[in-house]
Amino acid sequence: MKTLILYLSHDGQTMKIAHEIACKMGGVVEVAPLNPESAVDLKQFSQVVIGASIRYGHFHRNLYQFIEKYHLQLNQMPTAFFSVNLTARKADKNTPETNGYTRKFLQKSKWKPTITQVFAGGLYYPRYRFIDRVMIQLIMRITGGETDTTKEIEYTNWNDVYQFADRLKHQVNRA
Structure with missing residues (x-):
């Protein structure tokens, strides 16, 4: 198998x-x-x-x-x-x-x-390119998620x- x-x-x-x-x-x-x-x-x-x-x-x-x-x-x-x-x-x-x-x-x-x-x-703000970090932060703000771009969170x-x-x-x- x-x-x-x-x-x-x-x-x-x-x-x-x-x-x-x-x-x-x-x-x-x-x-x-x-x-x-x-x-x-x-x-x-x-x-x-x-x-x-x-x-x-x-x-x-x-x-x-x-x-x-x-x-x-x-x-x-x-x-x-x-x-x-x-x-x-x-x-x-x-x-x-x-x-x-x-x-x-x-x-x-x-x-x-x-x-x-x-x-x-996972949410890995510090690893993202600038534009991705900003876009993902915007999406997270809209959906009530984490917006602190210094954080890494594994969900x-x-x-x-x-x-x-x-x-x-x-x-x-x-x-």
Whole structure:
């Protein structure tokens, strides 16, 4: 049983989550950045997991390109999708049904993952470029979030990540 975890990460939190999932799953897990130009032989995997983050209200276009290319194969095997965004820091926005970004993505997608999850991301003001820091601060002000640009806050609930990894482990064992 071999699992492939692909991720798209702007500031590293989605990558960090992907690697933590792989560690908690154990077994044979390959973790790699999602690149739609790379040829991927999905047949060598018993399960595929894709993680993607939101930046300025959108998933990266590479996610849509990859799904357009591989949705038929993905829909014929156990798969999972996890979304990472700051909106999910709020209890009423941290499920696939209540998180607007994830819900819209899943409704429009040709790919229908077996398992879906939403995780809150990290807010790392000091690491951002000036324009990103100002834009994210504005978004956080509008949404009632942290605006102190000297702070770094990790909103990710790691217990949720570990539970997701357990679900994935059980899914691949059933396949």
